Each structure stands twice: as structure tokens, then as C-alpha cells.
Amino acid sequence: MLPYYEDRSPGSGVLPPRAWFAASDARRISLHGTWRFRFAATATEHDDSFTRPDFDDSRWQNLLVPGTWALKGHGAPAYTNTAYPFPVDPPRVPDENPTGDHRHVFDLPDGWGEGPAVLHFGGVESCARVWLNGQELGHFKGSRLPHEFEVGHLLRPRGNVLAVRVHQWSSGSYLEDQDQWWLPGIFRNVTVQRRPRGSVVDHFVHAGFDHVTGEGTLRVECAPAGRVTVPELGLDLATGESATISVRPWSSEEPHLYDGELVTPGERIPLRIGFRTVRVEDGLLKVNGRRILLRGVNRHEFHPRYGRTLGPEAMRRDLVLMKRHNINAVRTSHYPPHPAFLDLCDELGLWVIDECDLETHGFGQQGWRGNPVDDERWEPALLDRARRMVERDKNHPSIVLWSLGNECGTGRGLSAMAAWMRERDPSRPLHYEGDRSCADTDVYSRMYAGHAEVERIGRREEEPLTDPELDTRRRQLPFLLCEYGHAMGNGPGGLSEYQRLFERYERCQGGFVWEWIDHGLRQLTPDGEVFHAYGGDFGEELHDGNFVCDGLVFPDRVPSPGLVEFKKVIEPVRIEGVTGGAGPGGTVRITNLHDFAGLGHLEFRWSYEVAGEGRGCGWLEVPPLAPGESAEVELTAPPVEEGDTGEAWWTVRAVLAEDTPWADAGHEVAWGQLPAPALPAPAPPEHVRAAPRRGEGNVIVLGPGTFDAGTGALRYLDGVQLTGPRLEVWRAPTDNDEGAAWLPGPHPAAEWRRIGLHRMRHRVDAVETGPDTLVVRTRVAPAATDLALRTVYRWTAEGGLLRLEVAVDPEGDWPGPLPRLGVRMAVCESLGLAQWFGGGPGEGYPDTRAAARVGRWSMPVDALQTPYVRPQENGARPDVRWAELTGSNGAGLRIEGDPHFSFTARRWPVEELTAARHTTDLTPGDRIWLYLDHAQHGIGSGSCGPGVLPQHRLEVAPARFTFGFSSLGQ
Ligand code: IPT
Numbered sequence: 001m002l003p004y005y006e007d008r009s010p011g012s013g014v015l016p017p018r019a020w021f022a023a024s025d026a027r028r029i030s031l032h033g034t035w036r037f038r039f040a041a042t043a044t045e046h047d048d049s050f051t052r053p054d055f056d057d058s059r060w061q062n063l064l065v066p067g068t069w070a071l072k073g074h075g076a077p078a079y080t081n082t083a084y085p086f087p088v089d090p091p092r093v094p095d096e097n098p099t100g101d102h103r104h105v106f107d108l109p110d111g112w113g114e115g116p117a118v119l120h121f122g123g124v125e126s127c128a129r130v131w132l133n134g135q136e137l138g139h140f141k142g143s144r145l146p147h148e149f150e151v152g153h154l155l156r157p158r159g160n161v162l163a164v165r166v167h168q169w170s171s172g173s174y175l176e177d178q179d180q181w182w183l184p185g186i187f188r189n190v191t192v193q194r195r196p197r198g199s200v201v202d203h204f205v206h207a208g209f210d211h212v213t214g215e216g217t218l219r220v221e222c223a224p225a226g227r228v229t230v231p232e233l234g235l236d237l238a239t240g241e242s243a244t245i246s247v248r249p250w251s252s253e254e255p256h257l258y259d260g261e262l263v264t265p266g267e268r269i270p271l272r273i274g275f276r277t278v279r280v281e282d283g284l285l286k287v288n289g290r291r292i293l294l295r296g297v298n299r300h301e302f303h304p305r306y307g308r309t310l311g312p313e314a315m316r317r318d319l320v321l322m323k324r325h326n327i328n329a330v331r332t333s334h335y336p337p338h339p340a341f342l343d344l345c346d347e348l349g350l351w352v353i354d355e356c357d358l359e360t361h362g363f364g365q366q367g368w369r370g371n372p373v374d375d376e377r378w379e380p381a382l383l384d385r386a387r388r389m390v391e392r393d394k395n396h397p398s399i400v401l402w403s404l405g406n407e408c409g410t411g412r413g414l415s416a417m418a419a420w421m422r423e424r425d426p427s428r429p430l431h432y433e434g435d436r437s438c439a440d441t442d443v444y445s446r447m448y449a450g451h452a453e454v455e456r457i458g459r460r461e462e463e464p465l466t467d468p469e470l471d472t473r474r475r476q477l478p479f480l481l482c483e484y485g486h487a488m489g490n491g492p493g494g495l496s497e498y499q500r501l502f503e504r505y506e507r508c509q510g511g512f513v514w515e516w517i518d519h520g521l522r523q524l525t526p527d528g529e530v531f532h533a534y535g536g537d538f539g540e541e542l543h544d545g546n547f548v549c550d551g552l553v554f555p556d557r558v559p560s561p562g563l564v565e566f567k568k569v570i571e572p573v574r575i576e577g578v579t580g581g582a583g584p585g586g587t588v589r590i591t592n593l594h595d596f597a598g599l600g601h602l603e604f605r606w607s608y609e610v611a612g613e614g615r616g617c618g619w620l621e622v623p624p625l626a627p628g629e630s631a632e633v634e635l636t637a638p639p640v641e642e643g644d645t646g647e648a649w650w651t652v653r654a655v656l657a658e659d660t661p662w663a664d665a666g667h668e669v670a671w672g673q674l675p676a677p678a679l680p681a682p683a684p685p686e687h688v689r690a691a692p693r694r695g696e697g698n699v700i701v702l703g704p705g706t707f708d709a710g711t712g713a714l715r716y717l718d719g720v721q722l723t724g725p726r727l728e729v730w731r732a733p734t735d736n737d738e739g740a741a742w743l744p745g746p747h748p749a750a751e752w753r754r755i756g757l758h759r760m761r762h763r764v765d766a767v768e769t770g771p772d773t774l775v776v777r778t779r780v781a782p783a784a785t786d787l788a789l790r791t792v793y794r795w796t797a798e799g800g801l802l803r804l805e806v807a808v809d810p811e812g813d814w815p816g817p818l819p820r821l822g823v824r825m826a827v828c829e830s831l832g833l834a835q836w837f838g839g840g841p842g843e844g845y846p847d848t849r850a851a852a853r854v855g856r857w858s859m860p861v862d863a864l865q866t867p868y869v870r871p872q873e874n875g876a877r878p879d880v881r882w883a884e885l886t887g888s889n890g891a892g893l894r895i896e897g898d899p900h901f902s903f904t905a906r907r908w909p910v911e912e913l914t915a916a917r918h919t920t921d922l923t924p925g926d927r928i929w930l931y932l933d934h935a936q937h938g939i940g941s942g943s944c945g946p947g948v949l950p951q952h953r954l955e956v957a958p959a960r961f962t963f964g965f966s967s968l969g970q
Pocket of ligand 1: 081178179334406407447448483514547550944
């Protein structure tokens with residue numbers, strides 16, 4: 001006989017699952033707060049005498065519930081992606097089984113009354129055994145699912161003693177192999193709820209919408225019977241009875257909820273009703289008769305201090321940030337979230353895929369032998385999980401798909417779950433990615449498919465399945481990417497190209513970026529500096545490093561550049577310049593990319609800038625546009641000022657006209673830029689070219705430049721001391737450069753290291769002076785190969801401007817792309833303020849630059865850095881025309897590029913960035929390092945998906961580029 005925590009049963013003594021509701025007139029108390037706690041390294045270290053009410057726990061410690069003991073100094077967090085951190089021998093678990101005994105004494109509020117009551121656990125990882133007032137109630141598994149016990153008969157007004165024993169490992173752990181930290185404990189709230197006689201045992205709100213008639217049909221099933229009222233609709237009907245009436249439908253864009261009330265003989269509960277109908281028809285996933293486009297993210301529940309315990313503020317913050325970044329869908333990867341999160345999705349408007357708490361990914365490493373999903377002995381546990389999710393969450397209009405789970409192979413158990421779900425809730429289609437045949441699902445879902453394959457799927461021309469019947473069926477299903485755009489570190493790249501496919505092929509209904517948040521745990525260095533820890537930082541014997549940090553927001557929920565990029569790529573209004581348009585200043589095309597909404601909630605504003613300086617702004621009249629429609633709008637004559645020269649740009653922005661629950665009026669939803677009619681080019685300064693001359697101390701002076709006569713290196717530009725520009729091809733590999741071990745290589749970073757791009761040698765072959773030039777001929781190459789980049793630096797000077805032309809000619813048979821191609825130099829640390837005209841304000845790389853807008857930007861060098869949890873290449877500003885670095889007195893250096901360049905400035909050289917493991921490993925030196933790149937290799941999504949698209953690769957080829965340097969304020 002196996003102990004309860006190892007047997008396959010989902011639990012014992014637990015009540016059947018029921019719909020969750022946030023409020024009711026039946027009383028409830030929360031037991032959150034300080035509990036007594038005792039830790040043991042094994043499941044059997046202590047007997048169960050602690051469950052007796054009179055047990056003396058004075059020598060125990062305090063622990064905050066909800067929470068995880070692993071972040072409170074007992075045991076430690078551990079991170080693995082797919083590997084089980086224990087021998088795979090289901091359903092057995094190791095002897096080392098961290099176990100937490102919890103005790104909590106509570107009183108009932110005055111007037112609580114007699115009768116039934118339930119003890120509710122929102123989430124406990126991974127197995128709990130429960131006693132109240134010395135009486136055993138039972139045990140349960142299923143960490144992110146609710147469990148309840150009947151306790152009315154045991155409660156007393158004062159001094160109730162709740163005892164809970166929680167084991168980190170149980171048979172349930174085999175079903176919970178999601179890619180995240182293992183964090184045992186009572187991590188969601190515990191409540192006691194009165195269930196007066198005649199109160200709601202369970203209820204199911206059915207609220208469909210007929211887009212042809214514009215009518216909604218409401219029917220509420222309830223045990224026991226009662227009445228439902230919806231005052232705004234004038235409805236007052238019996239449960240079980242249906243009413244059809246004209247309504248405003250619910251959608252993610254217009255999440256209209258009707259307040260109602262369900263009244264049974266023993267209870268009143270508020271309802272929030274959203275009318276919508278989800279269907280798969282004509283090969284498309286439709287809501288209220290229309291194809292929807294999912295602009296989604298995968299969201300784990302994560303907090304850098306509290307693990308998977310999230311308060312209402314953090315949940316709302318996630319959703320507000322999502323809405324502000326044009327995200328309209330969430331996949332609750334890979335388990336049902338806290339139910340309050342779903343209430344917020346209903347309220348704020350998000351399409352939700354609610355996913356069951358099921359993943360058995362580690363069996364993949366065993367060739368799927370012994371997979372519980374294909375073993376009937378596990379079926380009760382699987383069905384229990386399906387039931388607990390569907391029953392708890394069935395009343396949320398935001399949930400449009402049920403997902404069977406993630407990465408658990410295929411098998412009878414999944415089919416049984418699917419059959420049960422279909423029967424219980426035919427109103428929602430089913431999702432599961434792990435079965436390519438789609439036998440149990442209603443949508444074809446994939447993760448990390450590359451662009452070319454998505455395009456084939458979009459044309460319904462994908463590789464056939466071997467079973468022709470299943471193939472025909474699948475070919476008619478709508479397609480979504482339940483995971484794509486792996487947001488690990490710098491990136492993801494290639495989002496724009498995916499979006500074009502989603503817009504072009506109606507079958508491709510969008511997807512969910514992996515993932516929302518970096519799961520970095522907040523830690524302090526011995527000096528008290530904050531950093532975020534990842535796998536291996538807690539001494540785990542098996543771990544997957546920083547693969548746990550792959551979100552669009554940093555652990556502290558600050559948006560990363562990836563989120564800013566995603567917002568731009570998925571914006572629901574497109575604003576683009578029309579070439580040859582009729583407007584005197586130009587013409588813009590405005591396209592409404594919403595699925596349901598018009599543009600009435602938006603206002604359009606234009607601004608006009610010359611060389612990055614504002615010349616005027618105003619409102620733009622845009623005609624009403626239904627979803628999918630577009631219009632051309634003419635711009636007025638630009639407000640040019642006398643003497644304006646150079647580049648002029650229009651920026652047109654769509655902003656919220658009124659406050660919404662997630663952003664204030666004026667919040668920018670979408671934008672576009674277009675060049676305005678050309679202005680005269682600035683008159684070139686008339687200077688003669690300077691002639692080089694020998695100076696004192698073995699230097700060559702050319703205009704404002706002083707060079708080392710032996711090496712040809714620039715030492716000074718007027719009074720500014722420099723470490724001369726020289727060729728640089730290395731960048732600190734990004735996670736996407738490193739690539740995923742299980743994807744076919746070679747991955748770019750490994751190739752770059754193999755060739756030796758991080759240890760290039762520079763040989764000076766000649767320093768030659770001509771009448772007005774200084775030419776430095778070099779060969780830049782790594783040891784052990786005959787590959788090289790012949791690099792010639794040709795210097796000229798006119799007035800205060802020193803010009804550098806770089807000519808790079810490759811030698812040898814280069815096998816792949818370069819990380820970057822440009823020059824690096826260093827200046828004094830005091831030049832800490834950067835200003836530039838070009839792409840900004842955030843970073844941008846060839847395939848992550850949709851969000852960079854042309855403008856004049858200014859920020860301290862420190863603010864140019866992006867603090868990726870594992871340090872790596874970051875912070876480049878694309879398309880820079882000129883950049884300046886100045887000190888507090890305004891003096892400094894100006895750089896002009898021809899053509900435009902990519903500009904990076906940081907207080908450490910690339911070697912230190914490459915070596916750093918955590919942000920706190922980087923310490924400012926006495927110089928600022930500048931990287932002026934003619935080109936960078938794209939970013940891609942190779943950390944778990946396709947690499948850089950051909951058009952964004954930096955192939956090795958001859959290159960010519962020019963920089964102009966001048967000093968400022970000397
Ligand atoms: C996929 C998982 O579903 C997800 O949980 C996460 O691990 C993600 O990858 C990578 O961060 S599975 C992957 C092996 C394709």
C-alpha cells in the first residue's frame with residue numbers, strides 16, 4: 001500500500017467541485033496571515049500528533065500563508081524546465097520530500113451561526129492532508145485547483161485549530177512538470193465559507209449571443225432552484241428558464257457585462273454576465289459570428305518575492321499592462337490561474353484559453369514510456385483535474401477555449417478529459433497542442449512553428465497527417481500558435497513577419513508570445529544589491545539556468561523592449577504613409593484592425609518635426625471606420641519655419657479619447673510616421689581638407705585629430721581623449737544567439753565562438769599619409785583560421801570634422817553571419833549624457849525595430865542599458881543619424897553616420913558584458929564604451945524557436961561606411 005501522497009488518487013474526503021464566485025451574502029472568512037510552521041526534509045520525519053488541538057507548537061516558526069516556504073528559508077526553490085528533479089518511477093517520489101506542517105488557530109466572527117460550511121483551499125503545491133479540531137478531513141492533490149471540505153459540523157465559535165501537512169512531492173508532481181520553479185506550499189488563500197441551507201450548490205450561466213438578430217439568450221442552471229434578475233435588461237426569471245432579449249454583446253474589445261443577481265432560498269450572489277457565442281465554423285474560430293485575431297501572451301503566475309502567490313494588485317497590474325500594450329488574449333499557461341484573475345479578464349476584456357493543471361513533459365526524456373496520460377490507472381486523477389477547472393471557471397465570458405494541458409504527449413486519459421469537457425460544456429471549443437492529429441481538439445495549435453511553415457498552414461497546404469481522415473479534419477480547423485516569439489533575453493525577433501501572416505491568412509488566428517514575465521527571484525548580494533536569481537542560483541543539482549527568464553516584462557513587471565515592440569506590431573489601428581498621396585503635406589492611410597470596435601473611442605493627433613524638433617501639432621479628422629475598413633486622410637501643408645533644412649517627419653498617433661478602466665484618455669494605442677516633403681539640405685560647410693603633419697612625441701595630427709604614428713590609432717579629438725575606433729564584430733551573445741540545445745544547430749553563438757570572433761587580433765600593416773589623408777591598413781582575424789577581415793581606415797579632416805571611412809573586405813570562406821560589424825571606441829566616463837537623432841527611444845535590432853520611431857532623444861548612458869536578467873547584448877539604438885555624448889559642462893563628442901548607424905554606449909566593454917551572469921556582475925569602469933555599428937545581426941527567436949530570418953542576417957560581405965567625429969563645446 002502506497003502512502004496517500006504517492007497513490008494515484010486525486011484525493012479523499014473532498015467535496016465535488018463547483019463554480020467559483022467572488023461575493024455572496026453568505027459569510028466567509030479568510031485565514032490568510034501568520035501561521036505556525038515546522039519544516040521536515042522527509043514526509044515521515046514527524047508523526048501526526050501536531051494535528052491535536054492541544055499540541056504545543058510554541059517551538060515552531062511563523063510563516064505567512066498564502067506563500068511558499070521555499071522562499072522563507074526552509075528548503076530552497078529549484079528550477080527545471082522539463083526534467084523531473086527526482087527519479088522517474090511513477091507514482092513513487094523520493095525519500096527527500098520536503099514537508100511542511102502548518103497550524104492555524106482561528107475564531108469565527110460573532111453571529112456566524114450554525115450549519116454547513118466549507119473549508120476552501122485555492123491552491124496547495126503539491127499534496128495536502130488536512131485536520132480540523134483534531135478530526136481528519138482528507139487529502140488532495142492538484143496544486144492549482146480548488147479543494148473544499150465540509151466542516152460545518154466541526155466548527156466552534158472560538159479556538160478552531162486547523163492543521164495541514166503539505167508535501168512538496170506527490171504522485172501529483174508527475175502531472176505538474178511545467179517549466180517553472182518548484183515552489184511547495186499553501187500558495188493561494190484558505191477561506192471558511194458558510195453554506196446556509198438553500199444556498200447555491202453550483203450554478204452555470206449560459207449567455208449566448210446571436211449576431212444575426214443582435215439578441216442574447218440567458219439561462220442560468222442552479223441547484224437548488226432560484227431566480228435570476230438582470231435589472232438593466234428588465235429580466236426576472238426562474239433558474240433553468242431562458243430569456244432572449246436584445247443585448248450588447250461581450251468581446252475583448254467591448255467587454256460589456258450586465259450586473260445580475262442569483263437568488264436561492266439560502267443565498268444571493270451577484271452575477272456579471274457577458275453575452276457571447278464561440279464557434280468553430282467555416283474553418284475559423286469565431287466569436288459572435290466574427291473571426292477573431294488573438295494578440296496574446298502566455299501567463300504564468302509569478303511574483304519575484306512571493307513565487308506563485310499574487311495579490312489583487314499584481315493581477316490587475318498584469319492585465320492593465322497587457323491592455324495598454326494592445327494584448328487581447330491570455331493563455332493561462334499551464335494551469336488555471338487564481339480565479340480573481342479571470343474576473344478581471346471578464347471586466348477588462350481579454351480572450352482567455354484556460355489551461356488545465358497538467359503537464360508530463362519529463363516523460364518525453366523517457367521516450368514517453370510510462371506517461372500517466374496514457375495509463376488508465378491515472379484516469380481518475382486526470383478527470384478530477386478537468387472537472388475542477390471547468391466547474392470552477394465555467395461562468396467566465398472571457399474564457400473562449402478550454403485547454404487540456406500542456407506537453408503531456410497523447411493518450412487515453414486526454415481523450416477521456418476531452419470527452420468529459422465536451423459533454424459538460426459544449427459551448428467552448430477545446431485546445432491542446434501536444435497531439436498533432438487534433439483528434440481531441442477543435443483548433444490546430446502549434447508552438448514555435450517558423451514563418452514558412454505558418455504560411456503553408458495558412459494556405460491549408462501543410463504536410464499531411466498519415467491518417468487521411470484526420471488530415472482532412474485538421475486541414476479544416478483554424479490555426480493558432482499557442483506559443484511563439486520566445487521572449488528570452490533580448491528579443492523576440494521576427495514578430496512583425498508573423499503578424500503579416502496572421503493578417504494575410506484568415507486561418508492563422510494569431511498566437512500567444514512565450515511568455516509574459518521573467519521568473520527571476522529577487523535576491524540580494526552580500527553588499528545588499530538587488531538581482532534576480534535563476535536556475536542554479538540555489539545550488540540545484542539539476543537545473544535549466546535562465547531559461548526561466550523569458551518574459552515580456554522583467555521580474556519586477558517593468559516592460560522590456562520586447563513588450564514595447566509587441567505593442568507596436570499588434571496595434572489594432574494601422575497608420576501608414578501613402579506614396580504619391582494627394583495631401584499637400586502627404587497622405588496617411590488609416591486601417592481599423594479591430595475585430596468588433598469602430599474607431600469612435602480614439603482620437604488622432606499629428607505632429608510635425610524638423611530634424612527632431614517640433615514645429616506643430618494638431619488633430620486629424622478620421623472618418624468612422626468599421627473593422628477591416630481603411631481610409632486615406634490628407635495632411636495639411638506642413639508648418640515649416642523660415643530657414644528649416646534637413647529631414648522632416650510627420651507622426652500620427654491614435655490615442656484614447658476617454659478614460660478606460662485600464663488607461664487614461666490620451667493613452668497612445670497606435671502610431672505611424674511618414675517622411676514629410678523634403679526640405680533643402682543644410683549647406684555643406686566650406687572648408688579645405690587638412691593635411692596630415694607630424695607632431696611632437698611620435699604622433700600624426702590631422703585637423704582636430706591626433707593619432708599614434710606607429711599604430712594609426714586616434715588618441716585625441718581636440719581636447720577629448722579617446723581610445724581610437726577600431727573594428728568590432730563581437731556582441732555578448734543573446735539567449736537567442738545561444739539557441740536551444742534541442743534545436744538543430746549549429747547555433748550562431750557557438751559558431752562565433754568556434755571561429756573566435758570574441759578574440760580577434762588586429763594587425764597593423766601600414767600607416768600611410770597622403771596629401772590630405774591618413775590611411776591605416778589592417779588585417780583583423782582570429783587565431784587558428786585563415787579567415788580575416790581586411791580593414792582599411794581612411795581619415796580625412798575638414799574644419800572641425802574628422803571623417804573616418806571604413807572599408808572591410810573579407811578573406812577566406814566564412815561559414816555564417818557576423819554578430820555585428822562596426823567600430824568600437826572609448827571616451828571618458830564623464831561624458832554620461834547621450835543625445836541622438838534616429839530610432840528610439842528604446843533599443844532596436846534589425847528584426848525588433850518596429851517600435852523605434854525617428855526622433856531626437858536624450859538620456860543618460862545608464863538609462864540606455866536594458867537590464868536583461870542574464871546580461872547580454874542590449875541597448876542599441878537603430879538608424880541613428882547623429883549622436884552626441886556630453887558631460888555636465890556640455891562639452892563632449894559628436895558622431896555623424898553615413899549611412900545611418902546603430903548606436904550603443906555603456907560603462908563596460910563587450911568582454912565584461914559577455915562574462916557577466918547577473919546584472920550585479922557589471923560594474924562601471926572609468927570609461928564609456930561606444931559601439932558604432934554599420935550593421936547588426938538580427939535577433940530571431942532561436943532560444944526556443946526559429947532563428948533569424950534571411951533578410952535580417954548579417955552575412956559576411958565587403959562593406960563601406962563612414963563616421964564623422966567632432967568635438968563639442970571645446
Ligand atoms: C514550451 C513549453 O510549453 C513552455 O512551458 C516553455 O517551456 C517553453 O517551451 C519554453 O520556454 S516546450 C518547448 C520544448 C518547445
